[in-house]
Amino acid sequence: MGNIRVFVRVRPPLPEEVENERYVFSPKHGQDDVWEATEPLIQSAVDGYNVTIFAYGQTGSGKTYTMLGHPGSEGIISRSVRKLFDTKREMESLSRSATTVEMSVELLEVYNEQVRDLLAPNAGLNGREISLKVTSQEVVGNLCVSASTEDEVMKVLALAQSRRCVKATSSNSQSSRSHMLFTIHFAVTTKNGIQRKGKLNVCDLAGSERLDKSGANTVGGALLLETQNINKSLSTLSNVIERLQSGSGNVPFRESKLTFLLQNSLGGNSKTLAIVCCNPLPSHFHESVCSLRFAEKVNKVDLKKAVANFSC
Numbered sequence: 409m410g411n412i413r414v415f416v417r418v419r420p421p422l423p424e425e426v427e428n429e430r431y432v433f434s435p436k437h438g439q440d441d442v443w444e445a446t447e448p449l450i451q452s453a454v455d456g457y458n459v460t461i462f463a464y465g466q467t468g469s470g471k472t473y474t475m476l477g478h479p480g481s482e483g484i485i486s487r488s489v490r491k492l493f494d495t496k497r498e499m500e501s502l503s504r505s506a507t508t509v510e511m512s513v514e515l516l517e518v519y520n521e522q523v524r525d526l527l528a529p530n531a532g533l534n535g536r537e538i539s540l541k542v543t544s545q546e547v548v549g550n551l552c553v554s555a556s557t558e559d560e561v562m563k564v565l566a567l568a569q570s571r572r573c574v575k576a577t578s579s580n581s582q583s584s585r586s587h588m589l590f591t592i593h594f595a596v597t598t599k600n601g602i603q604r605k606g607k608l609n610v611c612d613l614a615g616s617e618r619l620d621k622s623g624a625n626t627v628g629g630a631l632l633l634e635t636q637n638i639n640k641s642l643s644t645l646s647n648v649i650e651r652l653q654s655g656s657g658n659v660p661f662r663e664s665k666l667t668f669l670l671q672n673s674l675g676g677n678s679k680t681l682a683i684v685c686c687n688p689l690p691s692h693f694h695e696s697v698c699s700l701r702f703a704e705k706v707n708k709v710d711l712k713k714a715v716a717n718f719s720c
Protein backbone atom coordinates (compact mmCIF):
# COMPACT_ATOMS: atom_id res chain seq x y z
CA MET A 409 0.00 0.00 0.00
CA GLY A 410 1.42 3.33 -0.98
CA ASN A 411 0.23 6.90 -0.75
CA ILE A 412 -2.61 8.07 -2.93
CA ARG A 413 -1.09 9.47 -6.10
CA VAL A 414 -2.13 12.96 -7.09
CA PHE A 415 -1.83 14.61 -10.51
CA VAL A 416 -2.23 18.35 -10.88
CA ARG A 417 -3.11 19.62 -14.33
CA VAL A 418 -3.19 23.30 -15.21
CA ARG A 419 -5.15 24.02 -18.37
CA PRO A 420 -4.01 26.79 -20.71
CA PRO A 421 -5.85 30.11 -20.35
CA LEU A 422 -8.81 30.67 -22.66
CA PRO A 423 -8.65 33.64 -25.05
CA GLU A 424 -11.17 35.74 -23.07
CA GLU A 425 -9.26 35.02 -19.86
CA VAL A 426 -6.01 36.15 -21.44
CA GLU A 427 -7.69 39.45 -22.29
CA ASN A 428 -8.84 39.92 -18.66
CA GLU A 429 -5.43 39.01 -17.23
CA ARG A 430 -3.40 41.14 -19.62
CA TYR A 431 -1.43 42.79 -16.82
CA VAL A 432 0.00 39.66 -15.81
CA PHE A 433 3.15 38.92 -17.77
CA SER A 434 3.62 35.21 -18.39
CA PRO A 435 6.99 33.52 -19.07
CA LYS A 436 6.43 33.97 -22.79
CA HIS A 437 6.40 37.77 -22.44
CA GLY A 438 9.77 39.43 -22.93
CA GLN A 439 11.44 42.66 -21.83
CA ASP A 440 9.77 44.54 -24.73
CA ASP A 441 6.30 43.68 -23.42
CA VAL A 442 7.13 44.88 -19.91
CA TRP A 443 8.63 48.07 -21.34
CA GLU A 444 5.60 48.76 -23.54
CA ALA A 445 3.39 48.77 -20.44
CA THR A 446 5.86 50.80 -18.36
CA GLU A 447 6.85 53.49 -20.86
CA PRO A 448 3.86 55.85 -20.28
CA LEU A 449 4.97 56.27 -16.67
CA ILE A 450 8.39 57.51 -17.79
CA GLN A 451 6.62 60.26 -19.73
CA SER A 452 5.11 61.39 -16.41
CA ALA A 453 8.62 62.09 -15.07
CA VAL A 454 9.15 64.33 -18.12
CA ASP A 455 5.87 66.07 -17.31
CA GLY A 456 7.09 66.97 -13.80
CA TYR A 457 5.78 64.11 -11.66
CA ASN A 458 7.59 61.92 -9.14
CA VAL A 459 7.50 58.39 -10.50
CA THR A 460 8.55 55.27 -8.62
CA ILE A 461 8.89 51.77 -10.02
CA PHE A 462 9.89 49.00 -7.65
CA ALA A 463 10.47 45.29 -8.18
CA TYR A 464 9.38 42.92 -5.42
CA GLY A 465 9.59 39.13 -5.15
CA GLN A 466 11.42 36.22 -3.63
CA THR A 467 15.11 35.74 -4.33
CA GLY A 468 15.87 34.60 -7.87
CA SER A 469 12.44 35.58 -9.23
CA GLY A 470 13.73 38.06 -11.83
CA LYS A 471 13.75 41.51 -10.19
CA THR A 472 17.25 42.53 -11.26
CA TYR A 473 16.65 41.05 -14.72
CA THR A 474 13.50 43.18 -15.03
CA MET A 475 15.16 46.38 -13.84
CA LEU A 476 18.71 46.08 -15.17
CA GLY A 477 18.42 43.33 -17.78
CA HIS A 478 21.28 41.54 -19.47
CA PRO A 479 23.44 42.53 -22.45
CA GLY A 480 21.10 42.20 -25.45
CA SER A 481 18.05 42.07 -23.21
CA GLU A 482 17.72 45.55 -21.77
CA GLY A 483 15.75 46.16 -18.61
CA ILE A 484 13.62 49.10 -17.53
CA ILE A 485 16.46 51.35 -16.33
CA SER A 486 18.47 51.60 -19.56
CA ARG A 487 15.31 51.93 -21.67
CA SER A 488 14.06 54.71 -19.40
CA VAL A 489 17.39 56.52 -19.51
CA ARG A 490 17.39 56.40 -23.32
CA LYS A 491 13.81 57.64 -23.50
CA LEU A 492 14.59 60.55 -21.17
CA PHE A 493 17.64 61.59 -23.19
CA ASP A 494 15.71 61.27 -26.49
CA THR A 495 13.03 63.51 -24.99
CA LYS A 496 15.61 66.03 -23.77
CA ARG A 497 17.19 66.28 -27.26
CA GLU A 498 13.78 66.62 -28.88
CA MET A 499 12.61 69.36 -26.49
CA GLU A 500 15.84 71.32 -26.83
CA SER A 501 15.95 71.08 -30.59
CA LEU A 502 12.24 71.90 -31.11
CA SER A 503 12.65 75.05 -28.98
CA ARG A 504 16.02 75.88 -30.61
CA SER A 505 17.60 75.58 -27.17
CA ALA A 506 15.18 78.08 -25.57
CA THR A 507 14.09 75.21 -23.36
CA THR A 508 16.84 73.47 -21.42
CA VAL A 509 16.76 70.13 -19.67
CA GLU A 510 19.14 69.19 -16.88
CA MET A 511 19.50 65.64 -15.74
CA SER A 512 21.24 64.15 -12.73
CA VAL A 513 21.53 60.75 -11.12
CA GLU A 514 21.66 59.34 -7.57
CA LEU A 515 22.31 55.75 -6.54
CA LEU A 516 21.76 54.40 -3.04
CA GLU A 517 21.70 50.98 -1.48
CA VAL A 518 20.21 49.83 1.79
CA TYR A 519 22.46 47.11 3.17
CA ASN A 520 21.95 45.68 6.66
CA GLU A 521 19.81 48.69 7.59
CA GLN A 522 22.49 51.17 6.52
CA VAL A 523 21.93 53.60 3.68
CA ARG A 524 25.02 53.82 1.47
CA ASP A 525 25.78 56.17 -1.35
CA LEU A 526 26.98 53.96 -4.21
CA LEU A 527 28.54 56.95 -5.98
CA ALA A 528 30.64 58.16 -3.06
CA PRO A 529 34.43 57.71 -3.42
CA ASN A 530 34.55 55.35 -0.43
CA ALA A 531 31.48 53.31 -1.41
CA GLY A 532 31.47 49.53 -1.35
CA LEU A 533 31.43 46.82 1.25
CA ASN A 534 34.67 47.86 2.89
CA GLY A 535 33.76 51.51 2.73
CA ARG A 536 32.49 53.54 5.62
CA GLU A 537 28.78 53.89 6.03
CA ILE A 538 27.63 57.22 4.64
CA SER A 539 25.40 58.90 7.09
CA LEU A 540 22.54 60.39 5.13
CA LYS A 541 19.89 62.68 6.37
CA VAL A 542 16.62 61.26 5.14
CA THR A 543 13.70 63.68 5.22
CA SER A 544 10.18 62.70 4.33
CA GLN A 545 10.63 64.39 0.97
CA GLU A 546 14.08 63.35 -0.11
CA VAL A 547 17.50 62.10 0.89
CA VAL A 548 19.98 64.82 1.76
CA GLY A 549 23.74 64.45 1.80
CA ASN A 550 24.46 61.96 -0.96
CA LEU A 551 26.07 62.61 -4.33
CA CYS A 552 23.87 63.76 -7.18
CA VAL A 553 25.90 63.43 -10.38
CA SER A 554 24.90 65.56 -13.34
CA ALA A 555 24.62 63.59 -16.56
CA SER A 556 24.75 64.87 -20.12
CA THR A 557 24.63 61.61 -22.10
CA GLU A 558 23.08 58.16 -21.75
CA ASP A 559 26.59 56.68 -21.77
CA GLU A 560 27.52 58.69 -18.70
CA VAL A 561 24.48 57.40 -16.83
CA MET A 562 25.14 53.83 -17.87
CA LYS A 563 28.78 54.10 -16.71
CA VAL A 564 27.68 55.47 -13.36
CA LEU A 565 25.11 52.70 -13.07
CA ALA A 566 27.69 50.00 -13.91
CA LEU A 567 30.02 51.45 -11.27
CA ALA A 568 27.23 51.42 -8.69
CA GLN A 569 26.20 47.89 -9.61
CA SER A 570 29.81 46.68 -9.22
CA ARG A 571 29.87 48.22 -5.73
CA ARG A 572 26.53 46.80 -4.72
CA CYS A 573 26.56 43.80 -2.45
CA VAL A 574 25.86 40.73 -4.62
CA LYS A 575 26.61 37.17 -3.45
CA ALA A 576 25.91 33.56 -4.37
CA THR A 577 23.24 31.88 -2.27
CA SER A 578 21.82 28.41 -2.73
CA SER A 579 18.80 30.01 -4.47
CA ASN A 580 20.58 32.44 -6.82
CA SER A 581 24.22 32.58 -7.94
CA GLN A 582 24.02 36.37 -8.26
CA SER A 583 21.76 37.35 -5.41
CA SER A 584 21.42 41.06 -4.57
CA ARG A 585 21.97 41.37 -0.82
CA SER A 586 20.87 45.00 -0.70
CA HIS A 587 18.01 47.14 -1.95
CA MET A 588 19.16 49.50 -4.71
CA LEU A 589 17.50 52.83 -5.43
CA PHE A 590 18.32 54.55 -8.72
CA THR A 591 17.00 58.09 -9.14
CA ILE A 592 17.17 60.24 -12.24
CA HIS A 593 16.05 63.87 -12.06
CA PHE A 594 14.63 65.62 -15.11
CA ALA A 595 14.46 69.42 -14.72
CA VAL A 596 13.00 71.48 -17.56
CA THR A 597 13.40 75.27 -17.76
CA THR A 598 11.46 77.10 -20.46
CA LYS A 599 12.50 80.43 -22.02
CA ASN A 600 10.10 82.36 -19.74
CA GLY A 601 11.72 80.86 -16.67
CA ILE A 602 9.08 78.29 -15.76
CA GLN A 603 10.61 75.19 -14.23
CA ARG A 604 9.18 71.75 -13.82
CA LYS A 605 11.05 69.03 -12.00
CA GLY A 606 10.21 65.39 -12.43
CA LYS A 607 12.06 62.40 -11.13
CA LEU A 608 12.12 58.70 -11.73
CA ASN A 609 13.01 56.31 -8.88
CA VAL A 610 13.69 52.73 -9.83
CA CYS A 611 14.09 50.37 -6.91
CA ASP A 612 15.50 46.86 -7.26
CA LEU A 613 14.67 45.27 -3.92
CA ALA A 614 16.64 42.41 -2.43
CA GLY A 615 14.58 39.22 -2.49
CA SER A 616 12.80 37.67 0.44
CA GLU A 617 13.98 34.15 1.23
CA ARG A 618 13.37 31.42 3.73
CA LEU A 619 16.46 30.82 5.86
CA ASP A 620 16.30 27.06 5.35
CA LYS A 621 15.99 27.37 1.55
CA SER A 622 18.75 29.95 1.14
CA GLY A 623 21.12 27.91 3.28
CA ALA A 624 21.92 31.11 5.21
CA ASN A 625 21.13 29.51 8.56
CA THR A 626 23.75 26.82 8.02
CA VAL A 627 26.41 29.14 6.59
CA GLY A 628 25.77 31.64 9.38
CA GLY A 629 27.69 34.90 9.79
CA ALA A 630 27.29 37.63 7.21
CA LEU A 631 24.82 35.78 4.99
CA LEU A 632 22.52 35.06 7.92
CA LEU A 633 22.58 38.67 9.10
CA GLU A 634 21.92 39.93 5.56
CA THR A 635 19.01 37.56 5.10
CA GLN A 636 17.48 38.56 8.44
CA ASN A 637 17.80 42.26 7.57
CA ILE A 638 16.35 41.74 4.09
CA ASN A 639 13.37 39.82 5.46
CA LYS A 640 12.82 42.34 8.25
CA SER A 641 12.77 45.34 5.92
CA LEU A 642 10.48 43.54 3.46
CA SER A 643 8.08 42.62 6.21
CA THR A 644 8.07 46.28 7.34
CA LEU A 645 7.30 47.21 3.74
CA SER A 646 4.40 44.79 3.83
CA ASN A 647 3.14 46.26 7.14
CA VAL A 648 3.40 49.76 5.71
CA ILE A 649 1.35 48.73 2.68
CA GLU A 650 -1.22 47.06 4.95
CA ARG A 651 -1.65 50.21 7.06
CA LEU A 652 -1.85 52.40 3.96
CA GLN A 653 -4.46 50.10 2.51
CA SER A 654 -6.61 49.95 5.64
CA GLY A 655 -6.13 53.66 6.40
CA SER A 656 -5.86 52.81 10.12
CA GLY A 657 -3.31 54.06 12.63
CA ASN A 658 0.20 55.29 12.17
CA VAL A 659 2.08 54.04 9.15
CA PRO A 660 5.43 52.62 10.38
CA PHE A 661 7.60 54.23 7.67
CA ARG A 662 10.38 54.79 10.22
CA GLU A 663 10.72 51.15 11.18
CA SER A 664 13.13 50.43 8.33
CA LYS A 665 15.46 52.47 6.13
CA LEU A 666 13.79 51.04 3.05
CA THR A 667 10.30 52.22 3.97
CA PHE A 668 11.72 55.56 5.09
CA LEU A 669 13.27 56.01 1.64
CA LEU A 670 10.08 54.92 -0.11
CA GLN A 671 7.83 57.04 2.10
CA ASN A 672 7.04 59.60 -0.55
CA SER A 673 6.57 56.94 -3.22
CA LEU A 674 4.07 54.96 -1.15
CA GLY A 675 2.25 57.56 0.86
CA GLY A 676 2.84 60.81 -0.94
CA ASN A 677 2.71 62.64 -4.18
CA SER A 678 4.01 60.01 -6.59
CA LYS A 679 2.92 57.77 -9.42
CA THR A 680 4.00 54.34 -8.33
CA LEU A 681 4.27 50.97 -10.05
CA ALA A 682 5.15 47.73 -8.26
CA ILE A 683 6.39 44.88 -10.43
CA VAL A 684 5.93 41.65 -8.51
CA CYS A 685 8.14 38.85 -9.81
CA CYS A 686 7.41 35.15 -9.27
CA ASN A 687 9.43 31.98 -9.68
CA PRO A 688 7.56 29.57 -12.01
CA LEU A 689 8.49 26.35 -10.17
CA PRO A 690 5.89 24.49 -8.08
CA SER A 691 8.48 24.12 -5.31
CA HIS A 692 8.28 27.92 -4.85
CA PHE A 693 4.48 27.96 -4.80
CA HIS A 694 4.25 29.19 -1.20
CA GLU A 695 6.58 32.16 -1.83
CA SER A 696 4.73 33.02 -5.05
CA VAL A 697 1.40 33.09 -3.20
CA CYS A 698 2.95 35.42 -0.58
CA SER A 699 4.24 37.73 -3.34
CA LEU A 700 0.83 37.78 -5.01
CA ARG A 701 -0.83 38.63 -1.69
CA PHE A 702 1.59 41.52 -1.42
CA ALA A 703 0.66 42.56 -5.00
CA GLU A 704 -3.02 42.50 -4.06
CA LYS A 705 -2.41 44.70 -1.03
CA VAL A 706 -0.34 47.20 -3.02
CA ASN A 707 -3.02 47.35 -5.67
CA LYS A 708 -5.56 48.49 -3.07
CA VAL A 709 -3.48 51.39 -1.72
CA ASP A 710 -5.00 54.77 -2.58
CA LEU A 711 -2.28 57.32 -3.23
CA LYS A 712 -2.92 61.04 -3.06
CA LYS A 713 -3.55 62.50 -6.49
CA ALA A 714 -0.10 63.12 -8.00
CA VAL A 715 0.65 66.76 -8.79
CA ALA A 716 3.37 67.91 -11.17
CA ASN A 717 6.20 69.99 -9.63
CA PHE A 718 6.09 73.42 -11.29
CA SER A 719 7.74 76.65 -10.18
CA CYS A 720 8.44 80.08 -11.69
Ligand SMILES: Nc1ncnc2c1ncn2[C@@H]1O[C@H](COP(=O)(O)OP(=O)(O)OP(=O)(O)O)[C@@H](O)[C@H]1O
Pocket residue numbers: 465466467468469470471472473474478580582583584585613614615616685
Ligand atom coordinates in the same frame (compact mmCIF):
# COMPACT_ATOMS: atom_id res chain seq x y z
N1 LIG B 1 12.17 36.97 -17.60
C1 LIG B 1 13.33 36.28 -17.59
N2 LIG B 1 13.78 35.68 -18.71
C2 LIG B 1 14.95 34.99 -18.70
N3 LIG B 1 15.75 34.83 -17.62
C3 LIG B 1 15.36 35.42 -16.47
C4 LIG B 1 14.14 36.17 -16.40
N4 LIG B 1 13.99 36.61 -15.14
C5 LIG B 1 15.07 36.18 -14.46
N5 LIG B 1 15.89 35.45 -15.26
C6 LIG B 1 17.14 34.80 -14.83
O1 LIG B 1 16.87 34.20 -13.57
C7 LIG B 1 17.98 34.36 -12.68
C8 LIG B 1 17.55 35.10 -11.41
O2 LIG B 1 17.11 36.39 -11.78
P1 LIG B 1 17.48 37.71 -10.96
O3 LIG B 1 18.92 37.71 -10.54
O4 LIG B 1 16.98 38.87 -11.75
O5 LIG B 1 16.58 37.48 -9.66
P2 LIG B 1 16.35 38.48 -8.44
O6 LIG B 1 14.89 38.43 -8.16
O7 LIG B 1 16.92 39.82 -8.70
O8 LIG B 1 17.14 37.71 -7.29
P3 LIG B 1 17.76 38.29 -5.90
O9 LIG B 1 16.61 38.80 -5.09
O10 LIG B 1 18.39 37.08 -5.27
O11 LIG B 1 18.75 39.34 -6.26
C9 LIG B 1 19.04 35.13 -13.48
O12 LIG B 1 19.92 34.17 -14.03
C10 LIG B 1 18.25 35.81 -14.57
O13 LIG B 1 19.03 36.02 -15.73
